[in-house]
Amino acid sequence: MRHVELADVTAAYGRTRVLDGVSFGVDRGQIVSLIGPSGSGKSTILRVLTGLLKPQAGQVRVGGEPVDFADRRRLRAMRARFAVVFQQFNLFQNMTALDNVSIAPIKVGGRPRREVEAEGAALLARVGLGGKLKAYPDELSGGQQQRVAIARALALRPEVLLLDEVTASLDPELVSEVLDTIRDLAAEGMTMLIVSHEMGFVRELSSKVVFMADGRVVEDGPPARIFDAPQERRTRDFVSKILRH
């Protein structure tokens, strides 16, 4: 059974249609990467999966069960199975790194503070921020903030981790560190949906690559096929352009 599945999902911001009948699935333990030109709707897919944007048509199924976007409580329950790290760091500015990581498991998950904080400290150490537990976001570099955001996502113990261009705004020397963290998660069998422009990384790690353009899935398949033998001309153009960088 598919862990997560989008079936013919259409979504819009106001009148602008941004997703136009998107279908693809993510199996348990799989790493699926979304690639495609900027503005093709990759982030929007993650916004739909986290319930921030209600699809106009189509269905999202998690564990085989259709998601009811109209029911706030059930939507929250569905959300608890996902964690997302956005491209821009949206940490809580009024909280330390450790509080950012701990607050949701404590206040939403209802877990004991001591246990959560010990785990949060370990997670921060794991992303290389063991010495910054008490630092506030405005005292951290962009790269450090992004790693706090990853730790915050992991603290939710999600079934599926959604990563939206998490290395896009990192200093080059920090990119590999973050990618290594993601590799470790992959080795542990975490199900992930990744939006990334790090093509080497996408190719190495992905079980499946989904290429999008203009709000549609143009082509999907194993990385070897998408990168070496794309069937569609748009995929070929995109891949050859981005690999030449």
Add this chain to the structure above:
Amino acid sequence: MGYAINYEQVFPYLPYLIGGAWLSLQIAFLAFVGGAVLGLLGAFALSFGGPLLRGVTRAYVTFFTNTPQLVQIYFLFFALPEAGVLLSSQQAVLLGMTLNAGAYLTEIQRAGFSSVRAAEMEAAEVLGFTRLQQVRYVVLPHIARTLFPPLSNHYILMTLGTSMAAIFGVEELTGRALNVNSETFRSIEVFTMTAGLYILVTLVANVVLALAGRWLFRARMRLL
């Protein structure tokens, strides 16, 4: 060289002046609290109200931020009795300062409302926070942190602004200084002492507010 500085004659009035400073503080504090509540309502009206409510609020803010406070108080002092409302001079000053503060604090607080980052709200949403939790853990701390420094500044300004109450015969610090002056004719001594008391009051308020802001809200505030 006709004037020899001599504080001896004025010193006995120090407790009297301190009493005046205490009244100044009280007026400033009451007007500030009243103004903050008015301002909160005004900020809500501007942010979330309908066209009529927004229009009325906008008119109120425009009037009180574009006319001198002194004129506003004169108006209350002389116009309200015509309408059958008799105010003591102290009440007129308090009311005028409250209305004036309400207008400025409407602007300040509205800016605080609109500065809450959408990205933080989204993060709270996807972390599973309820609406109430979003308000409690994201919106309010953010607003408090953003608003505390400008509110503190306005409070200090209001403390100094209370001196105009003297014009209406209120015996706050400046009023009492005028009294002492007319009894002793030691103008330089009286007014340096009065200035010293104002400085003391505002410095203490500054330090206390900055410490409170830093510890409570992590607001960026200089101590002095």
